[in-house]
Amino acid sequence: MRVFKFGGASVKSAEAVKNMGSIIQAHDNGPLIIVVSAMGKTTNALERVLELREAGKDYQREWQAVKDYHGNIIQDLFSSDENETFLAIESLFGHAELILRQTFAEQGKAYDQFVPYGELISTTIIAGYLRQLQLKAEWIDARRYIKTDSVFKDAKVRWEVTEELLKLNLPTILKENIVVTQGFVASDLSDNTTTLAREGSDFSAAIFAHCLNADSVTIWKDVPGILNADPKRISDTAKFEAISYREAAEMTFYGASVIHPKTIKPLANKNIPLKVRSFERPGEKGTVIHLKGSEQPIPCFMFKDKQALMVIRVKDLSFVQEESLRKIFHILAEHRIRINLTQNTAVSVSVCADWDSVKFQKAKQDLEKDFEMETHTELSLVTVKNPTSNALKAALANKEAVLEQRTKSLCQFVVSES
Ligand SMILES: Nc1ncnc2c1ncn2[C@@H]1O[C@H](COP(=O)(O)OP(=O)(O)O)[C@@H](O)[C@H]1O
Ligand SMILES: N[C@@H](CC(=O)OP(=O)(O)O)C(=O)O
Known part of the structure; x- marks a missing residue:
């Protein structure tokens, strides 16, 4: 079936x-x-x-x-x-x-x-x-x-x-x-x-x-398959023939809106292949998401709009340690705030999350019992996997990041929304 x-x-x-x-x-x-x-x-x-x-x-x-x-x-x-x-x-x-x-x-x-x-x-x-x-x-x-x-x-x-x-x-x-x-x-x-x-x-x-x-799921889209970037954001894209469930889950989590992030897990658990094909060119093969990953690591761009940055600071000069982290994340989880990136210093925690005015207001009330906080809105989270210097330039398009986090394989920037 x-x-x-x-x-x-x-x-x-x-x-x-x-x-x-x-x-x-x-x-x-x-x-x-x-x-x-x-x-x-x-x-x-x-x-x-x-x-x-x-x-x-x-x-x-x-x-x-x-x-x-x-x-x-x-x-x-x-x-x-x-x-x-x-x-x-x-x-x-x-x-x-x-x-x-x-x-x-x-x-x-x-x-x-x-x-x-x-x-x-x-x-x-x-x-x-x-x-x-x-x-x-x-x-x-x-x-x-x-x-x-x-x-x-x-x-x-x-x-x-x-x-x-x-x-x-x-x-x-x-x-x-x-x-x-x-x-x-x-x-x-x-x-x-x-x-x-x-x-x-x-x-x-x-x-x-x-x-x-x-036996399989096929999602018919207006793109030829899973590309290394949203073609509406980056002009020169490449299509993947195949990617692994893990790669797809990561891409969708960081904002590749071509598939809803929750789609991958139920299919991966039963090893059911997920195909992404073009309804405009139905004769073409598209991309298959299965166990086997992409062959070559190429830069991959993800954009997540409607983000907000919460900067949560301790009120006294106690440091951000296990107990305050536990309290902060417990409150954010209780209000079902979707966190996409976190970073902490000795005295503050910055959280980039999907903006939701009602949820944020409620979380703020609870957090302000123990912390001071600031919220910045109208932001985007830009993620580049397998970064190169040209890829980072293309992704940032001269924007200055208000927060960034880099590892060898993944760079993330919080920038103002375009
Ligand atoms: N990595 C990506 N590869 C392909 N398409 C992408 C990617 N990231 C974002 N997209 C966007 O996803 C869109 C298709 O998803 P969507 O509009 O939600 O489809 P539908 O609502 O018809 O199911 C494409 O038009 C494209 O702009
Ligand atoms: N119609 C709903 C559900 C959905 O998934 O739509 P689409 O497949 O067009 O993204 C929405 O727009 O949110």
């Missing part, structure tokens, strides 16, 4: 969905699960609608734009006598509107009940379109199978129950059908919808693959 994952860019228009349809037709030879994200930038648009609603502002224009965008894609994809998909989409928009009118007490719950409509709608359109192509496509609701805790917007998978549910139900459906399902979306044990954090659809593909012991 194989798992294919199609992200927002690969289904952003009717043309793109048709291209995806031809990729599926070319691979219709054995059990297949297709995990799909919301179309184009729909998740951003839905977040905006919710923000406006939560601020008590008028959201109708933005909401109508989301409806029109999908409406135009449907018009383009389906012959006029096809109405099953039209009705299903209308009903999904109706449900989403009902959610917009409700209020939810828990932090993040409104988000998780509303934003997944991007995926519910995209998969309904795609399953309908594949059936129009005479493929046997069955839409399934990922929330029935992927079970998590109840931490909205960043839920943790409950692996045992998820595996049990998937193994019980999916093999029978897969015997006869191509399964089409949502990335990013899950539910807790009380059936409240949860999400696996932004860009979490790659991780969903890995969950299905891990639990069902897939």
Whole structure:
């Protein structure tokens, strides 16, 4: 059994969905699960609608734009006598509107009940379109199978129950059908919808693959494979034929946004190869992530934006030692702050982490009981693996680092965001 994952860019228009349809037709030879994200930038648009609603502002224009965008894609994809998909989409928009009118007490719950409509709608359109192509496509609701805790917007998978549910139900459906399902979306044990954090659809593909012991996962992207840098940031890039799980995990951790960082581990644990291929050039091989690493160490560039730097200082002249480090990291972990780099001196600890105003505010309150602290925002973390002096010049682009850390094989710089 194989798992294919199609992200927002690969289904952003009717043309793109048709291209995806031809990729599926070319691979219709054995059990297949297709995990799909919301179309184009729909998740951003839905977040905006919710923000406006939560601020008590008028959201109708933005909401109508989301409806029109999908409406135009449907018009383009389906012959006029096809109405099953039209009705299903209308009903999904109706449900989403009902959610917009409700209020939810828990932090993040409104988000998780509303934003997944991007995926519910995209998969309904795609399953309908594949059936129009005479493929046997069955839409399934990922929330029935992927079970998590109840931490909205960043839920943790409950692996045992998820595996049990998937193994019980999916093999029978897969015997006869191509399964089409949502990335990013899950539910807790009380059936409240949860999400696996932004860009979490790659991780969903890995969950299905891990639990069902897939032969491979293929993620179809707008790039030819894993490159040694994001082509949007560095002009001259090289593609890897193969990289190891460890190399891929490291690259994604430091910001190679081509794959979600959580995707690698569930696949590596079962030795399932992860392929990254181009949906624009589906005939090409792309990159395979498996046990064997890249042959030659070439410079590799990673960029992580939306970073903040916390400088935490001891209040008296006691030194930063085990006890203060324990206290600091305990507080940061409690507030689920994602740390990307740390550095300490005799009297201070600097932490570069993903910026989140709410989490940072709460952590600050706790830290200020024992420490003094400063926070700097609008920063990027630039990481260069296998550095050369030319590579460092290209990565920094004349920016001055506010913090840096160097080893022979890895250099990291915190710089202002471009
Ligand atoms: N090392 C890298 N190799 C290839 N692409 C990269 C790398 N780092 C970042 N990217 C970016 O990842 C993008 C693809 O990921 P993403 O846009 O999240 O896909 P999707 O949302 O369609 O799944 C590429 O367009 C590219 O700009
Ligand atoms: N739609 C979600 C989940 C996702 O993974 O999307 P994409 O595959 O387009 O990055 C998001 O934008 O966060």
